[in-house]
Amino acid sequence: MRILITGGAGFIGSHLCDRFLQEGHHVVAMDNLITGSQDNIAHLAGNPEFEFIYHDVSNFIHVPGQVNAVLHFASPASPIDYLKYPIQTLKVGALGTHNALGLARAKGACFLLASTSEVYGDPLVHPQPEVYAGNVDPVGPRGVYDEAKRYAEALVMAYHRQHAMDTRIVRIFNTYGPRMRLDDGRVVPNFIGQAIRGEALTIYGDGSQTRCFQFIDDLVEGVCRLLRSDYVDPVNIGTTREVSVLEFARIVNKVAGNDAGTVYAVGSRIDGDPQTRKPDTTLAADVLSWHPQTELEDGLDRTIRYFRAVLRLPA
Numbered sequence: 001m002r003i004l005i006t007g008g009a010g011f012i013g014s015h016l017c018d019r020f021l022q023e024g025h026h027v028v029a030m031d032n033l034i035t036g037s038q039d040n041i042a043h044l045a046g047n048p049e050f051e052f053i054y055h056d057v058s059n060f061i062h063v064p065g066q067v068n069a070v071l072h073f074a075s076p077a078s079p080i081d082y083l084k085y086p087i088q089t090l091k092v093g094a095l096g097t098h099n100a101l102g103l104a105r106a107k108g109a110c111f112l113l114a115s116t117s118e119v120y121g122d123p124l125v126h127p128q129p130e131v132y133a134g135n136v137d138p139v140g141p142r143g144v145y146d147e148a149k150r151y152a153e154a155l156v157m158a159y160h161r162q163h164a165m166d167t168r169i170v171r172i173f174n175t176y177g178p179r180m181r182l183d184d185g186r187v188v189p190n191f192i193g194q195a196i197r198g199e200a201l202t203i204y205g206d207g208s209q210t211r212c213f214q215f216i217d218d219l220v221e222g223v224c225r226l227l228r229s230d231y232v233d234p235v236n237i238g239t240t241r242e243v244s245v246l247e248f249a250r251i252v253n254k255v256a257g258n259d260a261g262t263v264y265a266v267g268s269r270i271d272g273d274p275q276t277r278k279p280d281t282t283l284a285a286d287v288l289s290w291h292p293q294t295e296l297e298d299g300l301d302r303t304i305r306y307f308r309a310v311l312r313l314p315a
């Protein structure tokens with residue numbers, strides 16, 4: 001297959017490039033590099049099966065030749081990124097998804113949308129199954145991302161229903177691993193960066209808010225299985241080991257061997273920061289036979305090694 005991955009130089013996009021190349025496909029990565037980085041795909045330069053196109057998918061997308069699948073992963077995805085780029089975030093979810101769907105339709109390609117657990121907002125149902133419609137504040141600070149992805153999902157279903165297009169929607173829960181940006185502001189790079197520098201980990205709020213952290217390899221496997229399936233409705237992909245931010249900080253400190261503890265960063269918590277988040281992954285297990293394989297401590301250990309290498313710190 002010849003596969004177009006928008007956001008192909010991003011954290012998740014670049015891992016998808018690796019995976020599909022390993023499987024023998026031809027990959028075209030497209031990115032405008034506002035939050036992605038060419039460092040993430042530098043190792044693929046010179047691979048005849050890999051192409052990079054520098055382009056903002058919120059503008060008309062032109063890709064010559066055949067395309068068999070379009071994986072739409074372009075979007076700022078960390079809260080500080082989408083607060084910094086609120087209009088670009090809305091545009092890539094709306095115009096970018098429209099352009100990517102239009103390209104897929106013109107090429108007769110399958111289309112897969114990277115959606116998010118943020119479509120559930122600050123959930124009133126716990127854990128969150130795909131049928132839960134969510135609790136999103138459209139005008140809150142996170143609304144630009146949440147509503148962009150909700151609109152993108154609606155657009156994908158409209159193309160599926162009106163044009164009988166072959167489509168998939170993956171709702172991605174918190175994912176971490178090598179190639180996250182150390183300064184993307186999310187809890188995993190923040191905590192790891194602090195831990196490997198021997199600093200106290202900054203807890204926003206009282207640290208009782210929960211998340212479930214999945215390792216990138218498990219997500220990539222889920223995306224591949226979904227693409228190969230014929231399942232059109234949204235599917236959650238995420239782990240179900242729920243930890244509070246405070247508990248997570250203790251785990252990161254333990255794995256990194258940091259004894260500087262934690263510190264409460266008063267006033268840093270963004271309004272609308274969900275208090276709980278945990279996927280119901282029954283559907284992924286039933287229709288994709290997908291089960292996450294990586295223990296949190298192991299995934300963190302691999303990610304810590306990566307960040308130490310990036311910062312040229314001893315392993």
Ligand code: UDP
Pocket residue numbers: 078079174185186187188190191202203204205207209211245269270273274
């Ligand atoms: N958080 C924290 N310290 C940090 C960064 C984030 O306590 O240095 C908290 C944040 O308030 C949120 C959770 O960690 O409750 C996860 O935040 P992240 O930005 O990783 O992503 P989210 O899951 O909120 O989209």
